[in-house]
Amino acid sequence: MKVSNLAKAFFRELDQRVGPFDRPIQFRVFPFDAGGALNLLTVGAGRKEFVTYVSWDLFGHPRQKRGKLGRYELLVVCDDENWAIETLTNIGRQSLQTVFNPGDTLDIGPWVGPSSPLQGVIFEQVLKLELDDPPGKVSCGLLGCIGITRSELEFAIRFGVEALVEQLKGAGIYPRTMTRRGSIDLRHTQHG
Numbered sequence: 001m002k003v004s005n006l007a008k009a010f011f012r013e014l015d016q017r018v019g020p021f022d023r024p025i026q027f028r029v030f031p032f033d034a035g036g037a038l039n040l041l042t043v044g045a046g047r048k049e050f051v052t053y054v055s056w057d058l059f060g061h062p063r064q065k066r067g068k069l070g071r072y073e074l075l076v077v078c079d080d081e082n083w084a085i086e087t088l089t090n091i092g093r094q095s096l097q098t099v100f101n102p103g104d105t106l107d108i109g110p111w112v113g114p115s116s117p118l119q120g121v122i123f124e125q126v127l128k129l130e131l132d133d134p135p136g137k138v139s140c141g142l143l144g145c146i147g148i149t150r151s152e153l154e155f156a157i158r159f160g161v162e163a164l165v166e167q168l169k170g171a172g173i174y175p176r177t178m179t180r181r182g183s184i185d186l187r188h189t190q191h192g
Contacts, residue, residue, distance in 0.1 A: 070139030120153030
């Protein structure tokens with residue numbers, strides 16, 4: 001199956017499992033790998049405080065570095081459209097040079113500057129699929145991105161993303177990215 005047919009099958013699955021995506025879908029004409037922003041599908045735009053953003057350009061990109069998920073797109077649930085666009089675009093560009101897997105961390109401090117409350121991103125598997133691609137199957141998935149503070153990033157590097165996710169769940173933050181929040185209290189952990 002050609003990449004375009006695989007991409008269509010993948011996005012049909014996403015529309016059913018994550019969506020339905022908001023309509024109309026707006027596409028940017030300037031490609032993200034040439035300096036433009038990623039095309040993003042949304043769920044809840046204009047209707048909810050937190051909007052789900054799903055990238056649209058990575059799955060079929062020939063230069064995307066593929067890890068445990070195979071071909072993938074990015075997802076973030078966020079309260080700030082600009083943060084979502086800029087961060088997912090930067091991660092998308094970096095995915096053409098670096099492999100990202102569930103359980104990885106990323107320091108985004110150089111992108112956002114020291115005054116930004118969120119200084120890192122953790123990655124998690126949101127969805128993994130096997131699509132028919134005769135004569136076999138192709139792995140693909142959705143890599144979730146959650147924005148975190150500097151101290152949370154340091155915690156995730158030291159104790160693992162899974163340990164931080166448990167802390168974020170306990171604080172009522174997971175799986176959302178809240179761009180103007182302070183760090184959660186990490187002192188009362190079984191690891192701390």
